[in-house]
Amino acid sequence: MRPLARPGRIAVHIALILYTILAVGPIALILINAFKTRRAIFSDPLGFPDARTFTTIGFDQVFAKSDFGLYFVNSLTVTVISLGLIILIGAMAAWALTEYRFRGNTIIALYMAIGIMVPIRLGSVSILRMMVDLNLVNTLTALILVYVAQGLPLAILILGEFIQQIPKDLRDAARCDGVSEYRIFGSIILPLITPAIATVAVFTMVPIWNDLWFPLILAPGDGKQTVTLGVQQFIGQYVTDWNAVLASLTLAIAPILVLYLFFSRYLVRGLTAGAVK
Amino acid sequence: MADVSLHGIAKSYGSAEILRDINLSIDDGEFVVFVGPSGCGKSTLLRTIAGLENVSAGELRIGGKRVNEMPPAERKIAMVFQSYALYPHMSVYKNMAFGLKFAKTDKSEVDRRVRRAADILKLSALLDRKPRELSGGQRQRVAIGRAIVREPSVFLFDEPLSNLDAALRVNTRLEIAKLHRELGATMIYVTHDQVEAMTLASKIVVMNHGRIEQVGAPLDLYRNPRNLFVAGFIGSPRMNFIKGQVRSVAGHSATIGFAGAEAVLEVAPGRVKAGDEVTVGIRPEHMAQDGPQTIPLEGRIDAIERLGEASYVYMKLAGGEDVIVRSPGDADAAPGSGYIAHVPSRSVHIFDAQGQSMQASTRMP
Amino acid sequence: MSDITALGVQPAERVFARSRFPLHIAVFLAPALVIYTVFSIYPLVDTIRLSFYSGDETGARHFSGLSNFYTLLTDPAWSGHFWNALKNNLIFFSIHMVVQNGIGLGLAMLLSLPRLTGGSVYRTLLFLPTMLSVVIIGFIWQLMLNPLWGIAEKILDAVGLGSFFGPWLGQESTALITVSLISVWQFVGIPMMLIYAALLNIPDDLLDAATVDGAGPFSVFWFVRLPLILPTLGVVSILTFVANFNAFDLIYAVKGALAGPNFSTDILGTFFYRTFFGYQLQVGSPTMGATVATAMLIIILIGVLIYLFGVQRRLQRHTF
Numbered sequence: 002m003r004p005l006a007r008p009g010r011i012a013v014h015i016a017l018i019l020y021t022i023l024a025v026g027p028i029a030l031i032l033i034n035a036f037k038t039r040r041a042i043f044s045d046p047l048g049f050p051d052a053r054t055f056t057t058i059g060f061d062q063v064f065a066k067s068d069f070g071l072y073f074v075n076s077l078t079v080t081v082i083s084l085g086l087i088i089l090i091g092a093m094a095a096w097a098l099t100e101y102r103f104r105g106n107t108i109i110a111l112y113m114a115i116g117i118m119v120p121i122r123l124g125s126v127s128i129l130r131m132m133v134d135l136n137l138v139n140t141l142t143a144l145i146l147v148y149v150a151q152g153l154p155l156a157i158l159i160l161g162e163f164i165q166q167i168p169k170d171l172r173d174a175a176r177c178d179g180v181s182e183y184r185i186f187g188s189i190i191l192p193l194i195t196p197a198i199a200t201v202a203v204f205t206m207v208p209i210w211n212d213l214w215f216p217l218i219l220a221p222g223d224g225k226q227t228v229t230l231g232v233q234q235f236i237g238q239y240v241t242d243w244n245a246v247l248a249s250l251t252l253a254i255a256p257i258l259v260l261y262l263f264f265s266r267y268l269v270r271g272l273t274a275g276a277v278k
Numbered sequence: 279m280a281d282v283s284l285h286g287i288a289k290s291y292g293s294a295e296i297l298r299d300i301n302l303s304i305d306d307g308e309f310v311v312f313v314g315p316s317g318c319g320k321s322t323l324l325r326t327i328a329g330l331e332n333v334s335a336g337e338l339r340i341g342g343k344r345v346n347e348m349p350p351a352e353r354k355i356a357m358v359f360q361s362y363a364l365y366p367h368m369s370v371y372k373n374m375a376f377g378l379k380f381a382k383t384d385k386s387e388v389d390r391r392v393r394r395a396a397d398i399l400k401l402s403a404l405l406d407r408k409p410r411e412l413s414g415g416q417r418q419r420v421a422i423g424r425a426i427v428r429e430p431s432v433f434l435f436d437e438p439l440s441n442l443d444a445a446l447r448v449n450t451r452l453e454i455a456k457l458h459r460e461l462g463a464t465m466i467y468v469t470h471d472q473v474e475a476m477t478l479a480s481k482i483v484v485m486n487h488g489r490i491e492q493v494g495a496p497l498d499l500y501r502n503p504r505n506l507f508v509a510g511f512i513g514s515p516r517m518n519f520i521k522g523q524v525r526s527v528a529g530h531s532a533t534i535g536f537a538g539a540e541a542v543l544e545v546a547p548g549r550v551k552a553g554d555e556v557t558v559g560i561r562p563e564h565m566a567q568d569g570p571q572t573i574p575l576e577g578r579i580d581a582i583e584r585l586g587e588a589s590y591v592y593m594k595l596a597g598g599e600d601v602i603v604r605s606p607g608d609a610d611a612a613p614g615s616g617y618i619a620h621v622p623s624r625s626v627h628i629f630d631a632q633g634q635s636m637q638a639s640t641r642m643p
Numbered sequence: 644m645s646d647i648t649a650l651g652v653q654p655a656e657r658v659f660a661r662s663r664f665p666l667h668i669a670v671f672l673a674p675a676l677v678i679y680t681v682f683s684i685y686p687l688v689d690t691i692r693l694s695f696y697s698g699d700e701t702g703a704r705h706f707s708g709l710s711n712f713y714t715l716l717t718d719p720a721w722s723g724h725f726w727n728a729l730k731n732n733l734i735f736f737s738i739h740m741v742v743q744n745g746i747g748l749g750l751a752m753l754l755s756l757p758r759l760t761g762g763s764v765y766r767t768l769l770f771l772p773t774m775l776s777v778v779i780i781g782f783i784w785q786l787m788l789n790p791l792w793g794i795a796e797k798i799l800d801a802v803g804l805g806s807f808f809g810p811w812l813g814q815e816s817t818a819l820i821t822v823s824l825i826s827v828w829q830f831v832g833i834p835m836m837l838i839y840a841a842l843l844n845i846p847d848d849l850l851d852a853a854t855v856d857g858a859g860p861f862s863v864f865w866f867v868r869l870p871l872i873l874p875t876l877g878v879v880s881i882l883t884f885v886a887n888f889n890a891f892d893l894i895y896a897v898k899g900a901l902a903g904p905n906f907s908t909d910i911l912g913t914f915f916y917r918t919f920f921g922y923q924l925q926v927g928s929p930t931m932g933a934t935v936a937t938a939m940l941i942i943i944l945i946g947v948l949i950y951l952f953g954v955q956r957r958l959q960r961h962t963f
Contacts (some may be wrong), residue, residue: 006669013753014761020750021768024828027783028771030794046794096703097668104664109672116683118881118947120889122912123936124686126919126929133687150772153675182667211776213892229776233896235783243792246782253779261774265767330851351857363852366961367870376866377856412959424852 028254035059035247042243059248066239071224072186072231079141079227080210083148087205090149091156092164092194096186099161100172121147125218132219139222147215151197152205163197164190194232199267228253249275280341280354280431281306281466282327288459289300289322289338296322298488298628304481309458312468314485314511320468323485327466328434341431345419351380356425357434360441362417364409364424370396371405374424375632381428382637388427398457415446435467437473439474451477472512476500484508506633507557515590517559517627518601524554534558534628538596540575543625548637556636559627562590565619566605572620577601579617593617687940693933706712706929711934725935727906728914729942731819735910736887738823739830744879746827747834752864754835755842766839773832781896784825788812812897815907822908826893830886834879841875874958881950888943891916911939 018163033049033064043056048054063069098110121128129138130148137143167190216230226234232253239245287300297319303311310365312320325331327338329350338346345353356377364373371392378388396402399419409417418438418507425433435454439447455478458465469475475482476496482497484491484507492504509517520537532545536558548554565575577595584607591611601621611617628636645697661892697707715721754762788795788811796808809822845868853863891912894902900922902909917925919932 010756013756013759017750017753020746021765024772024831025768027787029787031783043792044754046792046797055914073708090674090678093671098669101665101668104666109676112684113675113679116679119687119884119940119943121683121686122889122891123915123940123943124683124690126933126936127686127689128682130689130929131682146678146682150679153679153683157675183670207774211778212777212897213778217895228951229778230920231831232782233778243755250779250782254775257776261771262767265770266763325851328851328855330854355854355855357855359852360847361848363846365846365849365853365867370692376853376858380857380862424856428856433772527747 020086029190029259031247031250032254035244035251039243042247056244057248059242059244059246060252062239062242062245063235063248063252066225066245067231067235067249068226069231069249072226072228073252073256074140075225075228076210076227079148080206082201083145083152083209084206086145086149087152088198088201089159091153091201092160092191094153095157095160095164096190098157099164110175111175113154113157115157116151121151122214125214129218137219139220141220141225143219144215144227147219148205148209148212152209155204156201158195159200160194163194163200167193190228199264282464283339284327285337285339287323287333287338289319289326289331289334296488297326297333300490302483302490303495304464305335306464307462307476309465309467309480310483311475311479311481311483312466312483313472314472314491316470317487318485320470320483320485323438324357324434324468325430328431329353330569340639351377354431355434356428356430356432357436358421358425358438361439362421362435364417365419366409368520369406369408369424370401370412370420373409373420374427377424377428389427391427392423397422398460399423402491415450416443416539418442418450422454426457426461431464433461433463433465434463437471438467440471440576441462446501454478458629472514476512477489482512483512486511502635502637503559503627504635506557506559506629509627509629509635513561515562515602515604517561518565518599520558520560520597520599520601522556522558522597524550524552524556526552532628536597537575537577539573539575541626543623543626543628545628545636549630555631557629557633559629560601560621560625561603564600564619564625565601565603566591566609567622567625568620569622572622573626575601575619575621577610577617577619579613579615581613582611591617593619666841690933691938691940693930694937698928698930707875712938715931715934715938721931724906724909724914725938726909728909731908732888732910734819735823735826735890736884738820739827739883739887740844740880742824743827743831744834744876744883747879748876749836750839751838751842752830756840756945757847764829766836769835770832772829775829777826777829777892778896780825780829784828785812785897788821793955813904817910818898818904822894822897825897826890829893832906833882834882837875837879838872841872845871855946871961873962874955877958879955880954884946884950885943888939888946911935915939 022062030046034046034058036050036060037048037054038056041048041050045054050056051138094113100112131142132138137146171189171193172185175189180188210227211229212227213229215235216225216227217233220226221230232249235249236246282304284300284302287297288295289297299537311632313325314320322331322612326333326428327340329345329348333346340353340355350357358444365376368376374392374395375388380589383391392405393402396405399422401416401419401423404412404416404420409420412420418441421438438454439450442450448466451474454465454467458478467474467478468485479496481493482496482499483493483521486507492499492508494502499508499512503512503517506519520536522534525533525540527550530544530547531542531581532550533542534556575595577593579593580593580600581592582610583590587607589605589607589609589611591609592600593603594600601619603617630636694711695706695708696704697711698704714724753759754766759765786792786794790796790808790810796805799805799808809817811817849867849871850863855869858866888911890910894908894910894913895916898908900913900917900920902913915932915935917927918928918935919929921927
């Protein structure tokens with residue numbers, strides 16, 4: 002330990018613990034009150050549910066009055082397919098841009114980089130028009146296409162930096178063996194970039210799962226809502242039913258919470274490693 | 279200028295003991311080198327002297343004053359880091375002047391000291407450059423300059439040459455030795471390279487597993503290693519070790535059988551008895567010397583490396599041990615053929631089963 | 644299998660090796676280029692184009708030059724809302740820059756202390772709100788601050804600040820600040836992580852050298868760590884800027900498209916939504932929506948350009 006560190010350490014922990022309570026407290030409060038009776042929510046909001054106050058009535062109502070399971074499947078479908086496409090297509094482009102020197106290389110790289118800084122949301126007017134023309138309004142396909150376009154630039158940047166670190170000898174050895182460029186990508190590069198997927202996932206998956214804007218514009222209709230939009234609509238409708246509101250919020254939080262606590266190590270590592278280089 | 283003394287210094291993180299009972303006194307103006315394999319605690323020991331690490335037990339004195347609780351800046355020390363640790367956002371001048379700012383040195387004095395250090399180190403033309411615009415050797419000199427301007431009583435060097443290429447390393451080594459002569463300050467230097475230790479030190483401290491194995495002048499350690507560890511660490515190529523057994527003892531001499539040969543060797547009285555297992559150590563450079571009182575060791579050549587001024591003969595002795603012999607460059611030998619190494623008996627080291635030397639400590643090679 | 648593939652591909656490659664552009668590069672690039680161009684760049688360009696057109700009742704569109712922008716900036720029916728949204732957005736951004744990035748920097752400093760016990764637990768928990776949907780966060784805080792539930796009041800009471808409590812989200816004077824702070828609360832994790840990573844990147848030797856040089860903890864921060872993380876603070880600032888001038892979800896979830904009370908929480912994102920889709924009796928207008936979007940695009944571009952040419956060039960990235 003360094004000199005002077007000891008007494009200060011306690012103050013540091015107090016500060017961190019207080020802020021952690023501020024950060025996690027409200028979320029915890031929602032989770033514990035979702036399992037309490039309406040009376041207990043108001044009389045003792047800070048208490049944990051006990052035998053007397055425990056109830057799942059809010060959840061029953063959410064499932065009765067909305068298609069929560071369907072929203073969940075919609076969100077999952079959109080997020081997983083988008084992420085898969087972003088990684089595959091992004092890796093292909095990143096590979097082409099980092100591996101080969103060809104005319105227009107720099108220009109294409111810069112062109113792809115525009116999307117990192119300019120939010121695709123601002124093109125919503127035209128995107129909606131286009132989706133109407135393509136007959137894709139109220140389909141998950143519309144969302145997936147937009148999210149892939151939105152996620153590609155950053156994914157290409159991150160994957161490109163990662164591919165650059167793969168030793169060049171590996172590819173050259175394969176080339177000496179007469180392996181085609183497609184197979185080099187498929188059987189050497191793709192398996193090697195798996196560690197970068199965590200990083201790409203932080204930057205693309207989370208915003209997709211959480212987005213409200215595009216579901217609201219492109220797929221607000223029957224049966225195509227995502228969790229975020231579904232919860233937003235549900236709460237708008239049943240705003241006075243506290244049990245149902247808390248339960249719907251809990252249902253929206255829970256999957257992310259579980260995933261996050263399982264994978265936080267990778268996510269945090271991805272953020273701190275690949276973030277600002 | 280100041281002397282440094284360490285009394286019973288110990289340091290541990292939890293249950294891991296990094297330093298154990300270190301006792302050492304360093305005289306004013308000495309050049310002391312801490313040497314040992316990585317993880318032996320030499321860098322930690324240097325950092326405790328600097329004040330960057332606290333000690334768990336013991337007392338540390340610099341210039342006669344207890345400094346255990348003193349912050350680094352007040353210990354009158356300056357440190358040169360392995361990575362140079364130059365502030366990348368400051369010019370060479372500012373890098374050197376940075377420490378003086380906190381010592382409230384007045385501006386003209388700061389300027390005088392920086393320019394003098396730059397002069398000594400041939401950095402005068404580079405004062406406005408940023409570290410990234412310098413070569414490795416120049417950065418290294420700036421790091422030394424930053425130490426010089428503080429006019430410390432004790433210089434601390436933490437493996438300062440390990441990031442330089444071989445040619446530059448030799449050069450800088452000579453410059454550091456020259457600097458020591460000119461400044462006359464106490465210098466403590468950490469390295470894992472025994473060549474650096476041998477060439478720079480007035481006193482070498484060999485460390486292993488957080489302990490001091492032996493302290494002494496370079497040639498003293500070479501001639502009279504106190505134990506197997508020091509014997510193996512100092513000298514290149516490494517000393518050959520051969521299993522042996524004491525056949526009989528008579529006063530100061532013992533008859534020891536090893537590698538199919540038998541030799542009468544001088545030992546410290548009372549240390550051995552007949553039947554003891556021992557380790558015999560012979561340096562490669564002492565194995566090809568014709569002359570009186572040599573012990574012939576027979577074997578077969580596995581390989582030869584010809585370096586020009588010498589040839590290293592890799593041979594398997596009759597007893598099965600592999601040894602290296604440093605023979606003259608024009609030695610007439612070929613792999614597969616037989617070879618006889620001639621070892622002067624006064625060049626043979628003997629260690630007991632615990633690895634401690636069994637000889638009195640004043641011997642000539 | 645591998646033999647067949649190799650045989651199948653090689654002749655094709657040989658043919659294209661002579662042509663100007665190798666086929667495999669085109670194959671690798673095409674999917675990304677097509678999707679990105681069609682669903683990202685084209686809509687942005689088309690939106691800009693659309694902002695130069697006006698629509699009439701019949702749905703026909705005609706070119707009208709800069710008249711939409713003229714309307715937006717000067718017509719009393721539009722300009723009041725636009726300037727109000729822009730002003731609110733600037734306040735929203737300023738609060739993020741000061742509070743969010745300030746707290747983020749502070750937390751990162753604490754987390755980067757050497758040998759901090761429980762560091763990864765703190766990091767994980769502090770970053771948790773950032774992972775959740777803005778909409779969910781909005782509702783959570785709406786409940787927390789709801790005087791009916793009174794939980795915020797109760798907690799403030801416990802620390803002796805009960806009298807300070809008010810219906811912050813409902814009052815015109817406090818709604819914008821409250822909404823901004825909710826967003827700050829959620830996104831503090833991002834500057835915290837980025838700055839934390841930058842601080843970790845500074846080698847320990849450098850801090851040790853400063854200590855030996857006599858710099859105290861404050862001086863080490865001010866003269867060594869802060870200058871070295873300036874590039875990261877620049878990145879954090881531009882990310883905050885783009886995210887803030889593009890924000891929508893939180894206000895929409897908490898205050899609805901009308902961004903009440905009395906438009907006091909209206910920012911460019913909500914203004915854009917209302918313009919495009921309409922609200923209450925007002926009919927939505929794609930062309931005016933495109934105009935607002937283009938204005939936002941220009942604002943964001945100005946910010947990005949100031950960053951790229953004014954700020955980033957001056958901040959030397961340091962390699963250690």
